Amino acid sequence: MTTASESQSRPGDQGINVAKVTANDVNVYYGDKHALKGVNLAIQANEVTALIGPSGCGKSTFLRCINRMNDLIEGARVTGTITLDRQNIYDRDLDVVQLRARVGMVFQKPNPFPKSIYDNVAYGPRLHGLAHSAADLEEVVITSLERAGLYAEVKDRLDEPGTGLSGGQQQRLCIARAIAVSPEVILMDEPCSALDPIATAKVEELIDELRENFTIVIVTHSMQQAARVSQRTAFFHLGELIEVGNTEQIFTNPQHKLTQGYITGRFG
Amino acid sequence: MTEAVEQLRASVIAGKVGARLQRRYAAEKRFRVYGVAAIAIALSFLAVLLVSIIAQGYSAFVQTEVRLTLDLDPAVIDPDGKRDHATLSSADYATVIRNALLARFPDADDRVGRRELSHMMSQGAELEVRKLVLADPSVIGSRREMWLPVAAPVDQLIKGNMERAPDKGGQFKERELARIDALKADGSLQTRFNRWLFTEGDSRQPELAGLWGAVVGSFYSLLVTLALSFPLGVATAVYLEEFASRSRWTDVIEVNINNLAAVPSIVFGLLGLEIFLNLFELPRSSPLVGGLVLTLVSLPTIIIAARVALKAVPPWIREAALGLGASRLQMVAHHVLPLAMPGILTGTIIGMARAVGESAPLLMIGMVAFIVDVPATPMDPATALPVQVYLWAASPERAFIERTSAAIIVLLCFLAVMNATAIYLRKRFERRW
Incomplete structure (x- = not known):
């Protein structure tokens, strides 16, 4: 704990700009299980923040707090505050539906709807009434697919089911679907764990491009991936945030013994 | 030395494994046989059920009818010449039908014979004639050939569901049987599609009862x-x-x-x-x-x-x-x-x-x-x-x-x-x- 807060308060690390997402003393309980213990973490805008750590360390739990997907799990309880642009997302007045439009999510397993490619991407904009005409909607869909680097591959078969694509294409379709609602933050929960190395490389490249317009938080089991795509890395262990810092610093000069042990592969 | 021991051990293991494998395959085969047998038994029961129901029931989809040339005599149907609905609804169509049968079997023109002829026909026959007349009163006075339903016992006799001989449970006397045979011989008695079954409600008369x-x-x-x-x-x-x-x-x-x-x-x-x-x-x-x-x-x-x-x-x-x-x-x-x-x-x-x-x-x-x-x-x-x-x-x-x-x-x-x-x-x- 102490290390985490120390590393956060280090000058130069956080910079002068205000964090996009800030977690303050966040605790998560699944029934009696204390899954996340007093996490303080600031996520900067237009950066990729990687959450790493061994299985069951709470990094996915933390990720799912940011768009309140934990609300769906029966018996889950969250304390503390998480702010998005200084607004507490666990506020009573906050609309969860609106929050999830601002904080998009890409899941571990590619999960396109069993509908056409077009309808997959168009679903979010339709839901939130973002497009005012059919032409508008088509533009949103095409732009989203382009930004997800998928348009060239699927432009002739937008009517075909999204489930018919390959795994990597499906994941990029899910990314296109997420960015179609123009979120501010995109959460990615091990987005490449079900993909082969080539598809992984494409998605990583995409993440790097998306950083320009979105704030990205990614959970990953691959330390190489964290090193490749992220600017900041947070290391979780047994529900605690052990260390957070610039990715380069975490991987070359970790401050904490546990971090060092995990990165060098001594456990995990 | 050790090599020989190793070999011996290997062969023993192989033998044991082989025997186990045999047993496993046998068990699997037995299980399959049980399964197939169970399905076969179930199917045979189903077949018995279906065959018995269909064998008993298929004949209900046809109904024996007799071809009669009816003389739609105005003196019988509408002696007062009113031609209104009430008269035509309650007219004596039984007599019209019986007269047609009498024309076919002139020898039956006595009290018993007439009753026998009436009992041959279903009440549905009268309803059929009434329907015809009500639909178009202008047919009165003409002669018309119609297929009319016979009574259930005749129907059952034709379908072979009833014994002919009176001493074996048959309902008909010799001369009645002779009349039925005569009608059948010249093609005036046929089994035709049972339209009542699919157009009518229930009835006490089985030949008119419908679903x-x-x-x-x-x-x-x-x-x-x-x-x-x-x-x-x-x-x-x-x-x-x-x-x-x-x-x-x-x-x-x-x-x-x-x-x-x-x-x-x-x-x-x-x-x-x-x-x-x-x-x-x-x-x-x-x-x-x-x-x-x-x-x-x-x-x-x-x-x-x-x-x-x-x-x-x-x-x-x-x-x-x-x-x-x-x-x-x-x-x-x-x-x-x-x-x-x-x-x-x-x-x-x-x-x-x-x-x-x-x-x-x-x-x-x-x-x-x-x-x-x-x-x-x-x-x-x-x-x-x-x-x-x-x-x-x-x-x-x-x-x-x-x-x-x-x-x-x-x-x-x-x-x-x-x-x-x-x-x-x-x-x-x-x-x-």
Whole structure:
């Protein structure tokens, strides 16, 4: 704990700009299980923040707090505050539906709807009434697919089911679907764990491009991936945030013994 | 030395493994044989059932009719020349028919002979002639050839369901048999498609008894059942599965729904009698009440099937929708329900199939009455197919035996069509992911 807060308060690390997402003393309980213990973490805008750590360390739990997907799990309880642009997302007045439009999510397993490619991407904009005409909607869909680097591959078969694509294409379709609602933050929960190395490389490249317009938080089991795509890395262990810092610093000069042990592969 | 020991050990192990393997294969083979035998036995029972029903029932789909040349004599039908509906409705068509038979068999023109001739014909024959005359009174005065139904005993004799010889249980005297044979010989006595079976309601005369009343009654009942149990069942399942948080209450509800599915259906009949008839005073014997009671019977089945179908929709579909900012209702309406629909429809049709075959609860609410008229609305008294089977099976006439089987065949066809629809819907809308 102490290390985490120390590393956060280090000058130069956080910079002068205000964090996009800030977690303050966040605790998560699944029934009696204390899954996340007093996490303080600031996520900067237009950066990729990687959450790493061994299985069951709470990094996915933390990720799912940011768009309140934990609300769906029966018996889950969250304390503390998480702010998005200084607004507490666990506020009573906050609309969860609106929050999830601002904080998009890409899941571990590619999960396109069993509908056409077009309808997959168009679903979010339709839901939130973002497009005012059919032409508008088509533009949103095409732009989203382009930004997800998928348009060239699927432009002739937008009517075909999204489930018919390959795994990597499906994941990029899910990314296109997420960015179609123009979120501010995109959460990615091990987005490449079900993909082969080539598809992984494409998605990583995409993440790097998306950083320009979105704030990205990614959970990953691959330390190489964290090193490749992220600017900041947070290391979780047994529900605690052990260390957070610039990715380069975490991987070359970790401050904490546990971090060092995990990165060098001594456990995990 | 050690090498030899190793070899010995290896061979022992191989032998043991081999023996075990043999036993494993034998066990597997035995299991397969048991399975095939079980299926074969089940199929043979099914075959015996179907063959016996069809063998008994197929003859009910035809009815023996006699060709007569009727003299539509105005002096008999309308001696006063009024030609109005009342006169023509109550005219003496029996005499018209008997005169036609007398013309064919002049030797029977005595008191006994005339009665014998009258007994040959069904009452339906008069109704047929009346129908003809009422439809077009201008036929009076003309001669006309018509196929008219004979009485059930003659029909049964022709179909071979009754012995000819009087001492072996036959109903006919020698000369009656001679007349029947004479008609048959010149092709005036034929078995033709039994149109009464599919157009008429019940009747005390087996040759005029039809299933149409029961079919319409069943149809109306099912319509009411479907209109109530499908939306109620699906809404219940969606609420329990997608909205309700697990608590002691939902557990209690779940256990009770599962229990209701196993409650004997006659209990629902008693409930319907008390609530719908005695308390709400809805019309007795009506398909409306029948449908309400059958709704109670089929609801648990539909709820359980719909919940299973909803559970089968993978959770990541829900996550994907909610993650994009869909509300719970939107998630259900846009994604979960459409994906679960094939399963829900299949479950619904199975529930409806259970309802259509149900007779016990209908007995309790008076749908077992003898009802001749085909119901025009769900509020009219009616009966249902399985109840009709029950009613005919209890009738003593020989001709009702084959009609009972025929009614069972029709009921089975009903069920087969419903199940085929279920399979088609499942195949048609099934999604693979």
